[in-house]
Amino acid sequence: MEKEITGGLQAMHFVKAFVMSALITAVLLLICAFLLLKTELPEQTLGIILAAVDALAVFTGGVYLGKKAGHQKFLWGLIFGILYFMVYLLLSFLIGGPKLQMQSVLKSLLVMAAGGMIGGMVS
Secondary structure, rough: OOOEEEOEEHHHHHHHHHHHHHHHHHHHHHHHHHHHHHHHOOOHHHHHHHHHHHHHHHHHHHHHHHHHHOOHHHHHHHHHHHHHHHHHHHHHHHHHHOOOOOOHHHHHHHHHHHHHHHHHHHH
């Protein structure tokens, strides 16, 4: 039997939320890549779309965890958003893409934390 995390959430719920959010991110990024291929989106518009993809993916994970938590839903959504951001940041460093700018990193943190927290509150 799984060990319970404080507040009654099990680790498996976090894993399911991560998988769900990662799948949503992958599908939406494929759609964005197709749009970019077929249209000439300005860079500013693309940045907004990518932030919306991140927020939507973390929002769904926050909703899932909020439903499983039963209480302090916003807190579990916020924790999920921050953890998802940390995994996102770790993968960015491991892939070794372009050097990250502090402004974009903070924007991503705020978007993901807010998306998770709002998802938890809505659930």
